[in-house]
Ligand SMILES: NC(=O)c1ccc[n+]([C@@H]2O[C@H](COP(=O)([O-])OP(=O)(O)OC[C@H]3O[C@@H](n4cnc5c(N)ncnc54)[C@H](O)[C@@H]3O)[C@@H](O)[C@H]2O)c1
């Protein structure tokens with residue numbers, strides 16, 4: 281079987297480093313190149329931490345996509361950069377697997393029409409951890425029975441976007457089965473702005489940022505006399521890698537945009 285040739289964008293980041301190792305260590309994957317905003321023209325193996333992992337380093341998108349023979353781009357950068365990378369990859373016939381979070385509704389619509397036009401797969405996965413996907417699915421199941429819901433997402437303090445992509449996706453999945461409902465007391469007032477968190481169709485989303493955390497979320501469902509809590513914790517970035525591998529394999533089989541790995545796992 282031919283190897284899947286992959287470009288990783290953001291290789292020196294916390295997730296990018298793990299993704300480079302995953303691609304390097306996976307039998308049917310080949311690291312074709314990396315996109316890094318520094319180190320243009322070097323070989324990855326010359327950069328500290330990547331000894332023995334050979335791939336050309338590019339800083340210019342067009343130069344990278346036009347000169348490298350690749351089928352998949354794994355993007356783990358920032359929301360603004362990730363969107364530019366995904367669009368450009370599709371234009372060059374490369375299938376994006378995007379773990380970068382913070383994409384807007386308009387970004388997703390744009391990628392939806394671009395994948396349709398190019399007839400190429402694209403996967404946007406706010407969370408690659410299988411446990412987190414199950415947490416989202418279980419939350420959607422529970423929301424059929426509990427209409428009062430508060431999402432508490434907790435991440436490391438270097439995270440740029442809030443709420444997390446996972447929290448937004450969770451609230452979207454819940455909204456598919458829950459009637460909009462204003463929660464709490466109808467006359468409640470915040471004496472400190474933000475105390476009740478973000479409002480999505482009446483559900484509340486709270487973002488915690490603390491050093492030491494990786495990625496955690498608990499969804500709390502309240503009803504008279506009872507509380508159901510569904511929680512997932514990622515303790516390291518390796519927890520995301522089986523999902524990245526799955527997404528790369530799946531993106532080769534599809535010709536549409538898939539938003540969320542829950543649409544890929546059985
Ligand atoms: N989907 C998931 O399961 C999942 C898991 C963890 C993190 N994330 C998301 O992945 C993204 C990266 O997270 P992280 O913790 O690795 O962040 P990070 O800050 O450690 O890494 C981001 C990297 O992107 C690089 N970068 C920025 N602009 C670039 C450009 N123009 N070209 C190439 N590289 C560029 C930076 O140099 C940095 O190394 C974030 O959006 C985060 O929310 C998603």
Ligand SMILES: O=C(O)C1=N[C@H](C(=O)O)CCC1
Nearest residue numbers: 381406407439444445446495
């Ligand atoms: O570290 C991050 O940043 C993460 N972001 C994802 C999100 O925004 O949901 C989830 C995993 C970690």
